Amino acid sequence: xxxxxxxxRLAGVSKATASRALSGHGHVAEQTRLRVVRAxxxxxxxxxxxxxxxxxxxxxNVGVVIPFVNSWFFGEVLEGxxxxxxxxxxxxxxxxLPVSGEARARVFDFFLARKRVDAVIVIAVDLAEAExxxxxxxxxxxxxxxxxxxxxxxxxxxxRAVGMLATEHLLHLGHxxxxxxxxxxxxxxxxxVAGLRxxxxxxxxxxxxxxxxxxxxxxxxxxxxxMGMPGGFEAGLQLLGHPAHRPTAVFAASDETAFGVIRAxxxxxxxxxxxxxxxxxxxxxxxxxxDLTTIAQTPAEQGRLAVEVALRMLGDDAVADPLPDSGAxxxxxxxxxxxxxxxxx
Amino acid sequence: xxxxxxxxRLAGVSKATASRALSGHGHVAEQTRLRVVRAxxxxxxxxxxxxxxxxxxxxxNVGVVIPFVNSWFFGEVLEGxxxxxxxxxxxxxxxxLPVSGEARARVFDFFLARKRVDAVIVIAVDLAEAExxxxxxxxxxxxxxxxxxxxxxxxxxxxRAVGMLATEHLLHLGHxxxxxxxxxxxxxxxxxVAGLRxxxxxxxxxxxxxxxxxxxxxxxxxxxxxMGMPGGFEAGLQLLGHPAHRPTAVFAASDETAFGVIRAxxxxxxxxxxxxxxxxxxxxxxxxxxDLTTIAQTPAEQGRLAVEVALRMLGDDAVADPLPDSGAxxxxxxxxxxxxxxxxx
DNA sequence: GTGGTCGATGGAACCGGTTCCGGTTCCGTC
DNA sequence: GACGGAACCGGAACCGGTTCCATCGACCAC
Numbered sequence: 107x108x109x110x111x112x113x114x115r116l117a118g119v120s121k122a123t124a125s126r127a128l129s130g131h132g133h134v135a136e137q138t139r140l141r142v143v144r145a146x147x148x149x150x151x152x153x154x155x156x157x158x159x160x161x162x163x164x165x166x167n168v169g170v171v172i173p174f175v176n177s178w179f180f181g182e183v184l185e186g187x188x189x190x191x192x193x194x195x196x197x198x199x200x201x202x203l204p205v206s207g208e209a210r211a212r213v214f215d216f217f218l219a220r221k222r223v224d225a226v227i228v229i230a231v232d233l234a235e236a237e238x239x240x241x242x243x244x245x246x247x248x249x250x251x252x253x254x255x256x257x258x259x260x261x262x263x264x265x266r267a268v269g270m271l272a273t274e275h276l277l278h279l280g281h282x283x284x285x286x287x288x289x290x291x292x293x294x295x296x297x298x299v300a301g302l303r304x305x306x307x308x309x310x311x312x313x314x315x316x317x318x319x320x321x322x323x324x325x326x327x328x329x330x331x332x333m334g335m336p337g338g339f340e341a342g343l344q345l346l347g348h349p350a351h352r353p354t355a356v357f358a359a360s361d362e363t364a365f366g367v368i369r370a371x372x373x374x375x376x377x378x379x380x381x382x383x384x385x386x387x388x389x390x391x392x393x394x395x396x397d398l399t400t401i402a403q404t405p406a407e408q409g410r411l412a413v414e415v416a417l418r419m420l421g422d423d424a425v426a427d428p429l430p431d432s433g434a435x436x437x438x439x440x441x442x443x444x445x446x447x448x449x450x451x
Numbered sequence: 452x453x454x455x456x457x458x459x460r461l462a463g464v465s466k467a468t469a470s471r472a473l474s475g476h477g478h479v480a481e482q483t484r485l486r487v488v489r490a491x492x493x494x495x496x497x498x499x500x501x502x503x504x505x506x507x508x509x510x511x512n513v514g515v516v517i518p519f520v521n522s523w524f525f526g527e528v529l530e531g532x533x534x535x536x537x538x539x540x541x542x543x544x545x546x547x548l549p550v551s552g553e554a555r556a557r558v559f560d561f562f563l564a565r566k567r568v569d570a571v572i573v574i575a576v577d578l579a580e581a582e583x584x585x586x587x588x589x590x591x592x593x594x595x596x597x598x599x600x601x602x603x604x605x606x607x608x609x610x611r612a613v614g615m616l617a618t619e620h621l622l623h624l625g626h627x628x629x630x631x632x633x634x635x636x637x638x639x640x641x642x643x644v645a646g647l648r649x650x651x652x653x654x655x656x657x658x659x660x661x662x663x664x665x666x667x668x669x670x671x672x673x674x675x676x677x678m679g680m681p682g683g684f685e686a687g688l689q690l691l692g693h694p695a696h697r698p699t700a701v702f703a704a705s706d707e708t709a710f711g712v713i714r715a716x717x718x719x720x721x722x723x724x725x726x727x728x729x730x731x732x733x734x735x736x737x738x739x740x741x742d743l744t745t746i747a748q749t750p751a752e753q754g755r756l757a758v759e760v761a762l763r764m765l766g767d768d769a770v771a772d773p774l775p776d777s778g779a780x781x782x783x784x785x786x787x788x789x790x791x792x793x794x795x796x
Numbered sequence: 797g798t799g800g801t802c803g804a805t806g807g808a809a810c811c812g813g814t815t816c817c818g819g820t821t822c823c824g825t826c
Numbered sequence: 827g828a829c830g831g832a833a834c835c836g837g838a839a840c841c842g843g844t845t846c847c848a849t850c851g852a853c854c855a856c
Contacts, residue, residue: 107589109842120806125844132845133803154566156505157842161811165501167544175529176736181521188520188547192554197567199512200545202533209537221499222542244452335737369740372717391521392680395714454812465836470814477815478833502812506841801854809846814839821834826827 108151117145128153159221167197168416169223171213173230175202177334178362178390179405183229183251186409194417199223203231214240225416228253230299247419249412254297259415261408264435265299268401269306271440272357272385275399277314280449281355281383283325284311287341287367288359289333303359303387304328327353331363338366346374346382354449355383361390361400368396368445379447389441397444408436453496462490473498504566512542513761514568516558518575520547522679523707523735524750528574528596531754539762544568548576559585570761573598575644592764594757599642604760606753609780610644613746614651616785617702617730620744622659625794626700626728628670629656632686632712633704634678648704648732649673672698676708683711691719691727699794700728706735706745713741713790724792734786742789753781 114124119138126132127142134142145151159165168191172180184200191198199222201213214237218226225247233248233255241248242258250257269286276284286292286307289300296305311326331341338358345367346352358364364386371382378384386393389402459469464483471477472487479487490496504510513536517525529545536543544567546558559582563571570592578593578600586593587603595602614631621629631637631652634645641650656671676686683703690712691697703709709731716727723729731738734747 110844111842121843122807122845123805125842126805129844133805135804138804152564152566154505154842156501156510156566157811158844159811160499160501160505160813160842161844163811170545175520175533176523176526178521181526184520184545185547188545192547192557192562197562198545200515200529200533200543202530202537212537217537217542219497221497221501336740339740366740395681395684395711455814456812466813467815467837468835471835474814478835480834483834499812502841503814504841505812505843506814508841798856799854800856801852803852804850806849807847810844811842814841816839817837819834819836821832823830823832825829 108149110151110153112149113142113146113151116149117142163221164420165197165222165224166195167199167223168413169199169201169218169226171201171203171218171226171228171231173203173205175200179360179388180229182405183409183412186406187227187413188409190410190413194413194422196224196413196417218246219244224420225249227251227412227416228257231255232298233257247416249416249419251408251412252299258419261412261415262435263403263438265302266306266309267435268387268403268438269303269357270310271306271438272387272401273307273310274314275385275440275442275446276355276357276383277310277324279355279383279446281353282323282449283351283353284327284355284357285345285353286326286328286357286359287331287338287345287363288328289363290330292328292330292359300330300359307357325351325353333360334362335366335369338363339370340366342367342370343373346371346376353382355446356385358384358386361386361388361393361396361398364398364400364445365390365392365396368398378445380450383446383449385446393441394443399443399446400441401438402441403436403438411436453494455496455498457494458487458491458496461494462487508566509765510542510567510569511540512544512568513758514544514546514563514571516546516548516563516571516573516576518548518550520545524705524733525574527750528754528757531751532572532758533754535755535758539758539767541569541758541762563591564589569765570594572596572757572761573602576600577643578602592761594761594764596753596757597644603764606757606760607780608748608783610647611651611654612780613732613748613783614648614702615655616651616783617732617746618652618655619659620730620785620787620791621700621702621728622655622669624700624728624791626698627668627794628696628698629672629700629702630690630698631671631673631702631704632676632683632690632708633673634708635675637673637675637704645675645704652702670696670698678705679707680711680714683708684715685711687712687715688718691716691721698727700791701730703729703731706731706733706738706741706743709743709745709790710735710737710741713743724790725795728791728794730791738786739788744788744791745786746783747786748781748783756781 110124114121124142127134127139204210228250230252232253238256248257250260288304291298291300292304295301311324315324331337356367364384376382386400389400393400455469459466469487472479472484549555573595575597577598583601593602595605633649636643636645637649640646656669660669676682701712709729716723721727731745734745738745
């Protein structure tokens, strides 16, 4: 309703000067700057971002592509991204990406292709080459958290190391019959998160069997299951149902899966950790409640970091100098709680 | 990079005709329309939404204000909104609103005040009068899901009825010592969701005590607790810790709280539903897993509906005709599972 | 005193669409 | 065959900012 020309008129300057005064670009005498600012405040002037982005080509808006929001990990990442963008004065446009199909194509070919976002943050999505190229042709930085594909930048934990760390913890406790409940792709796709964690699991087991000190025979089994509590519960019932060859420890690829396993064990009358040790990954909000040993990662922090990397690529001044060591994998650490214990002979 | 003038030149028409052909407004001969469309496809033309919204005043973008994303209910609502907006060709700009403070003011005064969104969907937020007026002055429709304040439209379940329904279920089963674990505000603020559910609880209890048929003495207690599993767990331990006056049934104001109570009961060696009946609200994704009796509501559906109402207020053609009966409260229903049973004498 | 630099400012072009206004052309009707 | 109206299309204005370029004065160095 009120345009910058109104402000200019009221302040008795030209549009050009008003623009400079309000945006801070170029030289304006302090005195006239004040006049302009006061005039703007007086008539409640608010700049139109559309007009600005039309000419500058910058939208102050970042697209976030995420496969689902309703899971603890993704929710945390999203919150971390949101907070950081808001602080930097950016908008966040959300694209809840269907795994595949026509809707997915629409997101990339239509929504992201337009000039509405300056950069794209992609979470746990395996990007196709065409999808990446479409964005690169328009010179939009892509920052990925997890997932795969040729992005401009990628933040990732070392999932293979996570698998090894969790497994070694169980091995150290003397377990020799261990099951790994991995996500879809644990058995097959070695590039996926699930595959990497499973690989770490197998590697640790192999090292223990061949291995240095007291080489032992370790029975290891990998089961693919839907991540999340129901998946863990179902898998747990199956896995623990037959007393004959029941494992003494389970490494679940996510805490939510681990919760499901714990419930399944309880349902079957098994004590945790007396009869079964369970370790997860994430350090979920409820991990303490389930007294769950886990490999912690910090999704909200990952979101924050992704934003900083993206803004830096855009050359935005708002972000502080210290570059995060962008090549290195993100930190994870073992948190020992009460769900794992030394195996009872 | 490629503008509509390029398309026009290639197709041998004016900018005006090219615009009409591509947007579908106004009359264009089918033959020339095809020429334009083909030309556009040939050079990979994609319209700039900024330029369009600058002149039309419409952004095809809806702002969503939500207090947190990382909870099942809110995640579901958000997914429902996202899907529906995407289908209608709208973008979704997310504002994760801090409950109060300077950041909240920024969202309303800066982010939402600009011309970036056509409408605002607000979830479970109590809007201040000034916040509403700021948006109304700019003629932006506000659609609320839950929460309070003078919005243009509001979708809500009948929380008082929910409280009564849940409580009556427990009363019918013969329980006479019942605790209600409500959210913050259950005791105080009667306009809040927590307050309304608590009011329904009290009302049902009162009706049973005075009431018609076999008037009974019912002991009822209301406890305020943080919603969510940890809150329910803590409250459960406290509530159930003293065998002396332990309730035989708990009405938890959310399923997540109920999960916490169930875990607390199990921790204390109490059987559900043998020693304790538990009922929740939401029909959470995991309710079946916990075999939880609950009052179901459908957050994703509520999100979808909110979008339809908003688009209709914007006069968007994309939405189908049948008006949802917007005054009426949204549907809820009792789902009986195994966590509630007749009280054992 | 002269030339040069820098700060302050205004005029005007421009970003990329949409839409008003007016002019042709075409068709149906009397 | 004349006429009215609708379809079709182009020119130009416009949305609301940003920024290039030119102008002007002040100040400094020589």
